[in-house]
Amino acid sequence: MSIQAKPLAESKHASRQVFNSSWLYIGPAIIVMGITSAYPVVYSIVMSFFNWDWGLKLDFVGLKNYVMYLTDPTFWRVLGHTIYFTVGAVTVEVLLGMALAVIVNRLGYGMGIIRTLLMIPLMVSGIIVALMWKILLDPTLGIVNYFLRSLSLPTSAWFGSPSSAMPSIILVDTWWQTAFVFIVLSAGLRSLPQEPFEAAEVDGASGWQAFRYLTLPMLSPVLLTVLIFRTIDCLKVFAIIFGTTGGGPEIVTEVMQTLAYRTAFKFLFLSRSMTIMVIFSLIILAIVMIYIRFGERTPAKSSP
Amino acid sequence: MDFRKKRLIFTVIAYILSILALIATLFPILWIFSISIKTQRDAFSMPPVWIFKPVWSNYVKIWQTAGFAQAFQNSVIVTVIGVILALVVGIPAAYALNRLSFRGKRFLTLWLLIAYMFPEFLFIIPMYILYQHLGLYDTQIGLALIYQVFVLPFAIWLLRGFFEDVPIELDDAARIDGCTRFQTLRLIYFPLTAPGISATAILTAIWIWNELTIALALTFDAAKTVTVAVAGFRGYASIDWGGMTAASIVSIIPMLIFAAFAQRYIVEGLTLGAVK
Numbered sequence: 255m256s257i258q259a260k261p262l263a264e265s266k267h268a269s270r271q272v273f274n275s276s277w278l279y280i281g282p283a284i285i286v287m288g289i290t291s292a293y294p295v296v297y298s299i300v301m302s303f304f305n306w307d308w309g310l311k312l313d314f315v316g317l318k319n320y321v322m323y324l325t326d327p328t329f330w331r332v333l334g335h336t337i338y339f340t341v342g343a344v345t346v347e348v349l350l351g352m353a354l355a356v357i358v359n360r361l362g363y364g365m366g367i368i369r370t371l372l373m374i375p376l377m378v379s380g381i382i383v384a385l386m387w388k389i390l391l392d393p394t395l396g397i398v399n400y401f402l403r404s405l406s407l408p409t410s411a412w413f414g415s416p417s418s419a420m421p422s423i424i425l426v427d428t429w430w431q432t433a434f435v436f437i438v439l440s441a442g443l444r445s446l447p448q449e450p451f452e453a454a455e456v457d458g459a460s461g462w463q464a465f466r467y468l469t470l471p472m473l474s475p476v477l478l479t480v481l482i483f484r485t486i487d488c489l490k491v492f493a494i495i496f497g498t499t500g501g502g503p504e505i506v507t508e509v510m511q512t513l514a515y516r517t518a519f520k521f522l523f524l525s526r527s528m529t530i531m532v533i534f535s536l537i538i539l540a541i542v543m544i545y546i547r548f549g550e551r552t553p554a555k556s557s558p
Numbered sequence: 559m560d561f562r563k564k565r566l567i568f569t570v571i572a573y574i575l576s577i578l579a580l581i582a583t584l585f586p587i588l589w590i591f592s593i594s595i596k597t598q599r600d601a602f603s604m605p606p607v608w609i610f611k612p613v614w615s616n617y618v619k620i621w622q623t624a625g626f627a628q629a630f631q632n633s634v635i636v637t638v639i640g641v642i643l644a645l646v647v648g649i650p651a652a653y654a655l656n657r658l659s660f661r662g663k664r665f666l667t668l669w670l671l672i673a674y675m676f677p678e679f680l681f682i683i684p685m686y687i688l689y690q691h692l693g694l695y696d697t698q699i700g701l702a703l704i705y706q707v708f709v710l711p712f713a714i715w716l717l718r719g720f721f722e723d724v725p726i727e728l729d730d731a732a733r734i735d736g737c738t739r740f741q742t743l744r745l746i747y748f749p750l751t752a753p754g755i756s757a758t759a760i761l762t763a764i765w766i767w768n769e770l771t772i773a774l775a776l777t778f779d780a781a782k783t784v785t786v787a788v789a790g791f792r793g794y795a796s797i798d799w800g801g802m803t804a805a806s807i808v809s810i811i812p813m814l815i816f817a818a819f820a821q822r823y824i825v826e827g828l829t830l831g832a833v834k
Contacts, residue, residue, distance in 0.1 A: 275739050276660035283651035283710065284666065286643075290707040291673040294684035301684070354579055360572040368576050370821050372583050377813040379768035381789045382806045386590045389799055395604055397589055429586065434828065441829035461568070490677045493770040493785075497792060511771070514679035519775065524683055531680040538675050 295535075302529040307522050319529040328505070329513075329530075333537070335420065336509040340488040342424040343431070347484060348477075350428065351435025356465065358436070359443050369440065376433045384497025387426045388413065413499045416506045423507055426494050431487070435480050442476035443469070478549040482542060489538055510534045587810070594803035601799045616804035625779070626805060629787035632698055633767055633809075636783060639702035640766040641759050644713040647706070649755070652717035653743055657729060670711040678771040681707050686775060696778045704776060705766055712765065713758050719830045720754025721747060757827035760820045764813055784809045 302320070305313040323329045358368055375383070390398050391412040399409040412422040446469070454464045470477075492511040495501065501508035501516070508516075510530065518527035593601050595612040620626045654660065655667060685704050686695065694700030724747060732742045748755070770785040777786060788809055791802040817824060 276654055276658040279650035279654035279658060279739070280660060280666070282647045283714065286647050286703075286706050286710055287666075287669065287673065290685070290704055290710075291676070291681060292669070293688070294681040294707075295676070297684035297687075298680050354576075357572045357575050357579075360569060361576060362569070368580060369825075370817075371580055373817065373821070373824070374587065374814070375583060377764060377768075377817045378587075378810050379770060379785050379788075381770045381785050382809060385788065385791065385802055385806060386586055389590065389593065389803065390586055395602055397606060400604065400606060429582070433583075437825055438829050441825065486675055492678065496770070496774075497789060500792075511677055511679055514677070515775075518679070518683055524687075527679065528683055531677055531683075535676050535680055538677065539672070542675060 298528040299532055301525045302532045304525045306525040308524060319526055320533070323526075323529060323533060332505070332508050332510060332513050333534075335505075335507060336489060336491070338420060339424060339427075339491060339507075339509060340485060342421070343427040343488050343491075344481065344484045346424060346428050347432045347435050348481065351432045351480075352439055352477075354432070354436045355439035355443055356469070359440060369437075373433050373437060375430050376437075378430070380430065380493030381497045383426060383430045384494045387422075387429070388498055391422060414503065416503050419499050419503060419507045423495060423498060426498065427488070427491070430494070431484065435484065438480050439473065439476060442473050446472050475549070478545065482545050485541065485545070486538065489534075489541070590803045591807055593799055594807050596800070598800055616800040617808070620801055620805050620808065623801075625782065626784075626787050626808075629782045629784045630808070632777075632781050633784040635698045636702050636705070636781070637763050637766045639699060640705045640709060641762050643702060643706060644709045644762050645755065645759060648710055648713035648717055648758070649747075650743070651710075652714045652721055653747065655714065656718055656721045657726070658739075670714055674708060674711045674715075679775075682772060682775045689776060695776060696781045698781045701773060701776055701781055701783070702766075704772055705769065709762050709765060713762055716758045716761065716827055716830060717751075717754065720751045720758070723754075724750050753823060753826070756820070757823035757830075760816060760823055761827045764816065764824075767813060 303314060303316055305311075305315045305319070354372070358365060358372070361368065378386075390396050393399060393409070393411050393414055396412075398412075402409045410418050410422075413419050450468050450472075451464055454468060459467075490511060491509055492515070495507055495509060495512055496515070499507040501512045514527045514530045514534075517523050517530060594616050595614060596607065596610055597613055597615075600607045600610050655663065681704070689695040689700050689704075692700075694703070728746050728750075729742055732746050737745065768785065769783075770789060773783045773786050774789065777783065788802070788805045791798060791805060
């Protein structure tokens with residue numbers, strides 16, 4: 255009897271201790287996240303119902319800020335630019351990164367060093383990437399236009415003209431972030447089993463067939479993760495636009511974050527800027543949810 | 559025979575394409591470096607000068623002007639504080655999320671993911687106002703703290719992945735042998751996941767070092783980081799290529815050294831979540 259009673263009491267004591275010590279481990283994280291993210295989010299949501307411009311006056315305006323932006327064609331245009339950039343950059347980066355991963359994976363000698371060197375752009379800050387490309391793509395003194403001229407190809411005004419500004423920024427982002435897609439997909443490729451590919455080769459499948467019916471379906475979970483990360487980062491783009499066009503010419507490269515920056519720090523409409531960010535956060539959340547839903551369905555569909 | 563020939567051709571094409579990718583990746587940086595060691599006249603000459611005598615005056619100049627040295631020092635300090643904070647807070651949290659049970663665990667996991675999704679300016683303006691009141695605006699510690707909004711979820715998420723590899727049986731064994739939770743963490747987890755913790759520290763450091771958006775809004779002068787200092791050259795983009803390129807190269811170098819020494823860890827960290 256006493257043998258049974260003792261462990262019971264002990265385990266009860268232990269479980270209480272576990273409960274307490276859990277908070278000791280997780281507590282600091284909760285405090286830090288509370289200050290740095292929960293507080294600002296709640297503050298932003300509350301302030302988006304007010305009118306405030308750095309002064310002392312604080313007026314409750316209800317949904318007025320929301321109505322103002324949701325009926326403002328410029329707001330939708332800027333959202334359009336953000337989507338344009340994201341779709342463009344993510345598509346190019348994923349296709350290019352995937353191609354690179356497949357190609358570099360075929361190499362024997364020198365594969366390691368090539369992979370390492372291709373990773374370098376990821377180590378560079380977005381603002382430095384932006385300034386570098388501003389020099390490289392300078393319409394008159396830039397090396398890129400010089401190359402194009404020497405090959406008698408048409409040159410471009412790059413960041414300077416409304417039609418080429420956004421594609422130029424997509425180009426810059428591609429140089430910067432394709433390596434992320436490449437690195438993650440390379441690791442994904444190396445984690446795949448070899449037998450199906452050997453079998454396919456023996457059966458006379460072409461390289462494309464092996465890619466389409468073996469590599470792609472097996473890689474799809476990794477691909478989905480890469481897509482989600484790149485999409486979030488591209489929607490949040492700021493530094494490379496701030497450093498190259500600053501949103502111009504006119505507003506053709508203005509995106510949500512540069513709009514929020516200008517609204518708060520140039521026009522000093524604080525609460526409006528927070529309204530923009532609250533709406534935009536909901537849009538990002540919705541997009542990520544669509545991805546996750548889509549991802550939940552794909553494996554079931556592709557499995558034979 | 560035909561089979562082998564086809565393979566050989568593919569390999570040759572793969573090498574050619576890889577080298578093209580390498581050129582596209584490296585040429586921009588090398589070109590920017592070459593501008594930084596040219597005289598003003600050579601930098602702006604068209605057609606470009608390919609052979610020239612390198613001058614280092616731009617590098618000397620940026621260290622002397624516009625608080626660049628101060629900004630560099632600020633970046634080092636903010637990065638060190640930020641990484642330490644992320645690890646000290648993140649390691650126990652990652653351990654708890656993996657191995658302990660407590661109320662609100664699901665909510666916390668979800669919140670960590672959501673916080674990472676939100677755009678910077680959602681946090682920046684409230685923090686700007688709070689920091690003005692608390693006197694944390696334009697301070698190194700304040701900046702290192704606000705960075706945790708992205709760095710902490712990122713670190714916890716990575717660390718959880720690495721901790722998952724530690725078999726739970728080892729935990730139990732240590733507990734039976736009389737280790738406290740903290741001793742288990744220190745004696746079992748630290749040695750076993752040291753490479754993972756290093757990877758987390760390195761990726762966190764790179765993230766903080768390269769961050770611009772938050773630093774731009776929450777610093778002014780005293781705590782201005784190197785990215786903000788480089789961004790300061792933006793207005794002079796058309797005139798001072800020498801200073802701008804030299805500043806860019808100087809701020810890239812610490813991260814390149816990192817990459818050279820810790821390449822394997824970086825790859826491991828970047829791929830962890832996706833491939834698992």
